[in-house]
Amino acid sequence: MKRKTTIPQKNKVRSQLQKEIASVCPFCDSGDVGHFEIHHIDENPSNHVCENLLLLCPTCHSKITKGDIPQQQVIDKKINLKNRGSKIQFISISIDKDKCGWVPIEDSKNSFKINAYKSFFPVFNFSFINQWERTVLLTNVKVKAKRLPIGLAGAARYDMPRLNILRPSITYKIKMPLDGETTIENLNEELEVPAGRAFKFQIELFDKFMERFSPPHNKYALFFEFGFNNDFFLKAPVILLNSSEYYEKLKLYGLS
Numbered sequence: 001m002k003r004k005t006t007i008p009q010k011n012k013v014r015s016q017l018q019k020e021i022a023s024v025c026p027f028c029d030s031g032d033v034g035h036f037e038i039h040h041i042d043e044n045p046s047n048h049v050c051e052n053l054l055l056l057c058p059t060c061h062s063k064i065t066k067g068d069i070p071q072q073q074v075i076d077k078k079i080n081l082k083n084r085g086s087k088i089q090f091i092s093i094s095i096d097k098d099k100c101g102w103v104p105i106e107d108s109k110n111s112f113k114i115n116a117y118k119s120f121f122p123v124f125n126f127s128f129i130n131q132w133e134r135t136v137l138l139t140n141v142k143v144k145a146k147r148l149p150i151g152l153a154g155a156a157r158y159d160m161p162r163l164n165i166l167r168p169s170i171t172y173k174i175k176m177p178l179d180g181e182t183t184i185e186n187l188n189e190e191l192e193v194p195a196g197r198a199f200k201f202q203i204e205l206f207d208k209f210m211e212r213f214s215p216p217h218n219k220y221a222l223f224f225e226f227g228f229n230n231d232f233f234l235k236a237p238v239i240l241l242n243s244s245e246y247y248e249k250l251k252l253y254g255l256s
């Protein structure tokens with residue numbers, strides 16, 4: 001049973017959240033709202049971390065409660081609000097199933113599990129749109145890894161064969177950070193993104209030593225940020241490997 005608790009410093013939090021949405025409901029764009037409501041994204045009414053809170057109009061709030069607005073859309077909305085002002089907006093993350101052994105976990109976006117005896121190094125496709133009226137350059141990638149507790153229903157164990165890993169040449173290879181660490185990589189080949197265009201690029205996370213990474217035996221939360229013009233970073237939604245229970249873990253271990 002999840003108990004509702006009071007948000008500490010509620011007025012301060014509320015004004016911060018109101019600033020985040022620029023006093024306009026992030027779903028229906030209505031500014032004519034008598035009283036904005038606070039939505040708990042993970043549906044746990046006592047998880048008051050700012051990442052978990054979103055201000056919206058009562059109508060859209062009830063649409064979320066009824067499931068008319070899917071939770072993933074809410075999560076993506078929150079990410080894009082945090083990225084607002086940069087004019088580069090996140091669209092989607094997918095996995096390249098031909099190039100690696102990972103597949104999506106059903107009914108859970110941005111969560112992937114190992115499924116085939118192919119490369120264990122995940123190859124992600126990231127899509128963004130450049131809403132600037134000028135070209136921007138993707139110049140660096142920052143990624144942080146958090147190992148999640150495996151728990152009773154942990155990831156399945158595999159006997160691993162030796163692997164021949166084929167790496168596509170157009171994919172950015174980024175070193176898999178160790179648990180709790182962050183990798184920041186300046187790209188040798190910067191990606192040029194014309195004004196007003198959607199764009200997509202691949203990231204392969206790799207490590208020289210498979211044992212350190214050992215994805216089939218571990219669950220990970222991955223936090224990507226993409227740097228443009230060596231100037232500003234954009235956050236992507238959290239990616240989960242071998243887990244689909246992000247918010248639960250986030251709450252328990254304070255990963256955000």
Ligand SMILES: [Zn+2]
Nearest residue numbers: 025028057060
């Ligand atoms: Zn609304």
